[in-house]
Amino acid sequence: MAQAQPPIVVVEDIHKFFTRGSERIDVLNGLSLEVPEGEFLALMGPSGSGKTTLLNLIAGLDRPSQGRIWVRGQEISSMSEGQLAGWRTRNIGFVFQFYHLIPVLTAYRNVELPLLLLPLSRAQRRRQVLNALDIVGLSDRIHHRPGQLSGGQQQRVGIARAIVTDPAIIVADEPTGDLDAKSAEEILDLLCELRSSLGKTIIMVTHDPRAAQRADRVLHLDKGRLTSEVPSAVS
């Protein structure tokens, strides 16, 4: 069903290379991709295949060496760093493998971080933060610091932080990579819930085939190219 939606992400013939000294390292080689709105997409591949680089480009954290990327109709590959920063706040929620919460801040204040950049009153921020924490099931942990939470709970706070600005796209870089199996399942359930209930588009990098099975579609990358496209059995 998701395939019927118009693409929210269009990647057109992108190349990305880095230089180390005089050596040029090609990470992505002419990769093209479309992600329909509301799809849960998993990117898989061996280390160094370019999946995180692709995720970073879609999330506007980096710019391609060549090629173009459109997200929600906007060409982000030509945006300046400053424009990308503002664009990310409103359009992208990022979930990290190692949560990357700020240890001195409570769950509430961690989730509030992206909202500080938006023209919102304290009451509006509070409403959105509490709503996000409620969605991830952590309403009773708002005053806890990351050190007082389990890995699964920290990742839930990370997801709350990713959705608090109500972005259309959530990008997740191995969101279950640092979790035990039970917590990983709960996080994947939550991501599926975000897609089905809130209509979020989710792009997830993972090494874990069980995690990938929860996606609508699985793309395999190798040496900077898409090698196969597999509809998920479960979805």
Next chain:
Amino acid sequence: MKLFGLIADNILRNPVRSLLTILGTMVLVFVVTLVWSILDFLNAATATRTSNFKAIVTERWRLPSQMPYSYAATLKEGAAREPGHIRPRDAMCWSFYGGSLDREKRTRENSLFAFALEPPKLLTMMDELDSLPPDQHREFAEVVRRLEQNRQGIILGRQRLEAIQKRVGDRIKIYSLNYRGIDLEFEIVGLFPPGRYDNSAAMNIDYLTAALDAYQRENGQPHPLADKSLNLVWLRMQDTAEFDRIAQQILTAPYYSNPAVKIETASSGIATFLEAYRDLLWGMRYLLAPAILVTMALVISNAISISVRERQVEFAVLKVLGYRPFHILSLVLGEAILVGSLSGLVSAALTFSVVNYVVGGIKFPIAFFGAFFIPSQALLWGTIVGAATALAGSFLPAWSACRVKVTDVFARVG
């Protein structure tokens, strides 16, 4: 303002490191405050005034100035001798009488140095004593009255009294160092108000004059300093025009040929006197103070650098969330400035309170000034010095923090 909470939280991230940085900054602001208080006071003392100021008449060619006391009467009149000549608003003559309370053992504690003058001038011509609050003025006027009535009286500063372990009403004998052979007995008739004159003493000039006369009677010849007993004459002027006219009257008067005299504004006279300390003051102003400021900046820079290095991933995360480089720059600089300005303010406030109200001033005897006090502006200096050095010290670390490249940081983390 939204970021202020983040700044405050980050300062509390590593309380020990923050505390050490704060203490380091406080110590350095303390030293800067002391040094600047002295320099500020000396600057004020040597600043040229244009109204209601004092002039000093001294011997022209010799230091210390030693003029015949016979000069006193005409100098106090501004050498006015012709119709149309003007007189100063007020005048005061100083003779210096110094000695030890113990003939054999001379120590700093038992030494005493007194201005010999006409007692009423203590209330009208002495800096700060001429502008006492009403209560203190009334009290000190009574002390001056006692000195006027009792030729053998002496007024002491509080710390001097404490140092010689005497009380008001006690009698003391001074074995003179400069007026050799003229050892005088005194009765302590009162104290100077607390502050600038804590280590000073004042005696009645009539007592010294009478002692010089007695010396001549007893020894058949005048004392070697009999003709050199007038050290300084202070004249109060309304404005610079008045000063110019009186200076002209004195310099053209026929009375002061041997020795010749000179007249200068008090600020200029003090500046001349401070010439002897020129190298010391230059070192304080241009070496010590800047060295402390640079050290402060480095202390803060070191602490902020460590903090920035530890928080690279956090800065990258903030960038992912949409924070721009200037947000991160503001966060890091804000932390440093908050630490620096608070440390500076607290340090200056403590220095102000402790030095002025507990210790009784900085004991740094120079020129006529026995002790220096911390001015209230030090609270502003302390805050600004703390904030400015923190800003200077944290700029490079803050710049490196805001230039963090997200993909590089996460490539290392992954």
